[in-house]
Amino acid sequence: MKEDQRPLHLHNPQRNKLSITKLFTHTTAYVIIVLLSYTLGYLSHSSPPQQQQQQLLQLSQLNPPSVFQLANLPSQLDNFRVTTHCSNSPLPPHLVFPTVLDRVFNGSSPYTNFPPPYLRSFLKQKRIKGWGSDGAVFENLIKRVKPRVIIEVGTFLGASALHMVNLTRKIGLQTQILCLDDFRGWPGFRDRFKDINTINGDVLLLQQFMQNVVYFNATRSVLPVPFSTASGLQKLCEWGITADLIEIDAGHDFISAWGDINRAYRILRPGGVIFGHDYFTAADNRGVRRAVNLFAQINNLKIKTDGQHWVIDTALAIQI
Numbered sequence: 001m002k003e004d005q006r007p008l009h010l011h012n013p014q015r016n017k018l019s020i021t022k023l024f025t026h027t028t029a030y031v032i033i034v035l036l037s038y039t040l041g042y043l044s045h046s047s048p049p050q051q052q053q054q055q056l057l058q059l060s061q062l063n064p065p066s067v068f069q070l071a072n073l074p075s076q077l078d079n080f081r082v083t084t085h086c087s088n089s090p091l092p093p094h095l096v097f098p099t100v101l102d103r104v105f106n107g108s109s110p111y112t113n114f115p116p117p118y119l120r121s122f123l124k125q126k127r128i129k130g131w132g133s134d135g136a137v138f139e140n141l142i143k144r145v146k147p148r149v150i151i152e153v154g155t156f157l158g159a160s161a162l163h164m165v166n167l168t169r170k171i172g173l174q175t176q177i178l179c180l181d182d183f184r185g186w187p188g189f190r191d192r193f194k195d196i197n198t199i200n201g202d203v204l205l206l207q208q209f210m211q212n213v214v215y216f217n218a219t220r221s222v223l224p225v226p227f228s229t230a231s232g233l234q235k236l237c238e239w240g241i242t243a244d245l246i247e248i249d250a251g252h253d254f255i256s257a258w259g260d261i262n263r264a265y266r267i268l269r270p271g272g273v274i275f276g277h278d279y280f281t282a283a284d285n286r287g288v289r290r291a292v293n294l295f296a297q298i299n300n301l302k303i304k305t306d307g308q309h310w311v312i313d314t315a316l317a318i319q320i
């Protein structure tokens, strides 16, 4: 190997010295930069995370935020946003049925020529079953509110809806009742209702409900709205349909009850009453009660109970 081809750091002492100095300078600069960044980072944090958490905890203990405040933080409120724009002009009560007939049933009554011949042998003349469907709450509220429009969210075979027809008739009201239900029941409900027939996998719940309405001569007072509660309530809102009295009795888990109550509240006439079943039931991990309580807390409303039902009367809303 020639001299000038040898590695410099081994055999050229002067150059070696230079490289060592260079290396030292680089390392020192590097160490200084690291130290500086660390110091700056340290200084820019007023307190370490643990200390901050402690401070926050102490603050919230001194002045705990209410659910109302939490829900009104801009980021939280954003989670409550809805896509539907409700109509700005609520329909007068006498236009509620014509609007639903027009929008849902192409302008003709679903009861016309009902039941069709092919269905007759599959339906009972009347088949009613409900849960707490004739509790005193119905009479108490109908007498007090004197509703022109009632919306029932969760109808099944119509036990509570038909009870409300009787009550309104008794005091001479001409109330219109919309029954919002997908009329599918719930998975497995036929284990208990084997006598409700199916045709090609389609359970005849809507048809049996309509037959019950026909049997009780209530076709002028009761109209089914056969959709999911979520999409149905949204549409009613868009069409400008509002109600004086709204009963919530569909899904009983927290998320279903929460969605139904919030959506229904948007179509409650100011000063109207929203109420529902199963406030005390332990079913679905007390989903109904948790949803009602949270809703009332956030909206600063008062809950009353009547039998197994919860009642929120917006005429009694606490003003803040």
Ligand SMILES: C[S@@+](CC[C@H](N)C(=O)[O-])C[C@H]1O[C@@H](n2cnc3c(N)ncnc32)[C@H](O)[C@@H]1O
Binding pocket: 129, 130, 131, 132, 133, 153, 154, 155, 156, 157, 158, 159, 160, 161, 180, 181, 182, 183, 184, 185, 186, 227, 228, 229, 230, 249, 250, 251, 256
């Ligand atoms: C407990 S029953 C209603 C009973 C009725 N209120 C009575 O007392 O006679 C519940 C009803 O809610 C309906 N339902 C449940 N979840 C629903 C949803 N997401 N959309 C539409 N209907 C639903 C079911 O089809 C069922 O008919």
